[in-house]
Amino acid sequence: DVQMTQSPSNLAASPGESVSINCKASKSISKYLAWYQQKPGKANKLLIYSGSTLQSGTPSRFSGSGSGTDFTLTIRNLEPEDFGLYYCQQHNEYPFTFGSGTKLEIK
């Protein structure tokens, strides 16, 4: 299985700031990395897939980069609704695997 190492586990930032979340795969997954946002009471939301492709409806302040084993999710100009849990997931091969998650909190 491809192990996904996500960092940091916790992140505190203020609205208007920029943050980055990293995800490292235990072997190359080409470009096939997705990012999700999870909030209580809401369906999990796909933000980015294939490393850098924004899912329809994802605001342009979100961006993804990387290929091979190292990937980054960057959120610029944080909005209050951006706070929550974020997960990375490799969709290159079965079994699909997720990172351990990053909790983005308001400072």
Place this chain on the structure above:
Amino acid sequence: QVTLKESGPGMLQPSKTLSLTCSFSGFSLSTSGMVVSWIRQPSGKSLEWLAAIDWDGDKYYNPSLKSRLTVSKDTSNTQVFLKITSVDTADTATYYCARSRDHGGFAYWGQGTLVTVSS
């Protein structure tokens, strides 16, 4: 509009078989490239992909649980099922079904159904 909804027993006893149903609308699982997966999340923990079935009827399983899992779909391609045998307390989690397409991520998720394994 694509929607998915999971249903399950809520609670069951250890050693029993867990049966879950994913009812969906807004797409056909017989369309080329469509895949429905089952994913679970214990409270406070990360997500674990369990199994998938694709438009062609091919099935994929997490090797760590493969001997206990069976994924299937109905002939009308509007429901996907998951059975997990010999459950124990470690199977307590919220279970989600989600749709992906071709080589993409899970663009659509259900709200999840909480399953508690307890005697």
